[in-house]
Amino acid sequence: MNSSKILYIFGSGRKEKIRTNNYDSSEFFYGYFYMQSKFNNIDSIEMLPNDEDINGSRKILNFVDKVIRKLTNLPFFTHLMLSKKNFRKIKESEIIISTNDRLAISALPMIMLSRFRASKKKLLVIVMGLFSKKRDTKIVYYFQKIFLILILKQIDNLIFLGMGEYKLAIKMYPKFKEKFKFIPFGINLDFWQPSKNYTEESNDYILFVGNDGNRDMDKVIEIANSLKNINVKIITSYKISAEQINKNIEVIYGNWHSSALTDESLKSYYENSILTFIPLKETFQPSGQSVTLQSMSLGIPVVITKTNGFWDPEKFKHLENIIFMKDNNLDSWSNNLRSLIQDKELLNKISRNSINTVHKHYDQKDFFTEMEKLI
Numbered sequence: 001m002n003s004s005k006i007l008y009i010f011g012s013g014r015k016e017k018i019r020t021n022n023y024d025s026s027e028f029f030y031g032y033f034y035m036q037s038k039f040n041n042i043d044s045i046e047m048l049p050n051d052e053d054i055n056g057s058r059k060i061l062n063f064v065d066k067v068i069r070k071l072t073n074l075p076f077f078t079h080l081m082l083s084k085k086n087f088r089k090i091k092e093s094e095i096i097i098s099t100n101d102r103l104a105i106s107a108l109p110m111i112m113l114s115r116f117r118a119s120k121k122k123l124l125v126i127v128m129g130l131f132s133k134k135r136d137t138k139i140v141y142y143f144q145k146i147f148l149i150l151i152l153k154q155i156d157n158l159i160f161l162g163m164g165e166y167k168l169a170i171k172m173y174p175k176f177k178e179k180f181k182f183i184p185f186g187i188n189l190d191f192w193q194p195s196k197n198y199t200e201e202s203n204d205y206i207l208f209v210g211n212d213g214n215r216d217m218d219k220v221i222e223i224a225n226s227l228k229n230i231n232v233k234i235i236t237s238y239k240i241s242a243e244q245i246n247k248n249i250e251v252i253y254g255n256w257h258s259s260a261l262t263d264e265s266l267k268s269y270y271e272n273s274i275l276t277f278i279p280l281k282e283t284f285q286p287s288g289q290s291v292t293l294q295s296m297s298l299g300i301p302v303v304i305t306k307t308n309g310f311w312d313p314e315k316f317k318h319l320e321n322i323i324f325m326k327d328n329n330l331d332s333w334s335n336n337l338r339s340l341i342q343d344k345e346l347l348n349k350i351s352r353n354s355i356n357t358v359h360k361h362y363d364q365k366d367f368f369t370e371m372e373k374l375i
Contacts (some may be wrong), residue, residue: 002038003039003040004039004095005033005043005095006041006094006096006375007042007090007092007094007095007097008030008036008041008043008044008097009044009045009047009097009098009104010044010045010047010100010106011046011103012045012047012048012049013035014046017273018032018044024262024264025187025263025288026188026191026306026359027060027185027186027288027367029099030097030269030367031152031367031368031371032044034366034368035375038372041086043089045079045085045086045107046200047077047081048081049136056359058082058137061082068101069099070125071143071298071324072133072143073135073140073144074133075101075106076103076105076313077106078107078109080106080208081103081107081110082109082171086110087110087113089111094121094234095121095122095375096111096124096125097123097126097172098124099126100127100128101128101297102124102128104151104155108154109152111154115322120364120374122156122157123155123156123157124158124159124371125155125157127165128161129165129170129214129283129284129309131147131168131172131284132168149173152175152176152179155179156178157179157180157181157374158181159181159366159371160180160182160183161183161184161286161289161311162284162286162289163313163314164284164286164287164307164308165309165313166182166234168284179375181339183367183371184311184312184362184367185290185311186232186364186365186368187290187297187358187364189297189363189364192267192297192298192372193297194271194298194299195271196323196346198298200274200341200347204231204272204274205272205273205274205343206227206230206231206232206275206337206347207232207275207276207300208220208232208233208235208277208279209236209269209278209286209295210236211238211255212239212277214280214287215278216266216286219307219330219333220277221240223247223277223279223330223333224248225246226333227244227338228246230337231250232249232250233249233252234251234256235252235261236251236252236253236254245315245363254266264335267298269302270294271298273300275301275302275340275347276291276292278292278300278304278305279305279325279328279333280304280328281307282308283309284307285309286306286311288304288353290306292322293358295352296321296354299351299354301323301350301351303323303337303340303356304324305324305352306324306326312361315357315361319350320350321356
């Protein structure tokens, strides 16, 4: 086994899932367990979950982070990452894998400091929307550009999960293009296997799953309310009051990070749905990717907004293995969903093709081996 010291940087909650063996959705550990089988020295650190109970120097850092975020619109949260323990682990590591750009940017001061008088450390960062941050004022445009160049100089490889953002990054910063790598995200197909055949006759609801800021939650509620004769289940951590929704809608509060909903339960919700629908805001970030692949792997057809950030457009074909919504207004969504649930032949075709697409192109093992090449 390779003796290199590898350190993963995770968001909050991962270490608890590792400790309790609660990770059927192992894709969200981005190769941590795979690397354990290849390297004999793997460790991790993680960000604090929120700003609660911060005091002393963290309060000062929090203020500094807010100022820098205001100037750059970049995700600086150093106050939730900085600690003696985290710095020690960063200093001792040879290869650092940050599982998103927010974590990398927040840990960057410690990484830069640890590189002084030390052998070179390799920093790999999985990118999720870094190059699609708003630059709506001259000040933000100027400072964001400066900070991004400084950040890019510190990173050895940026791993893009979406082709749209990958191409955008090359266009924005062509001098760094050798650092940019597009690797299609893969899921754990040992877990996301159908436990039954897809039968739209026995499934009695359509399903929405999602929490990130690029989900169009207002549109989700509007669509669900407009489908008064169709049962709708919404799985989210967003608070939705009973006054906002009609009787055909059930809200299930779930959050993978806090284990509020088990992977087995989520899988069951997918498999008993007619289809999954994912309205998105326009973005270059590959939003909705994991939900789409999970749903497709179980043979549940997916209806999703076609955004600039759709991760791999060459492998998806409208009405063959997915349904794209190019017109993102309420009437189009409502009319298309009503029509789709009546078209059993089309749904069954998409179900079959969905499974084939995910198994052919989106196995997490392929993602992990491509990451290992960069290491």
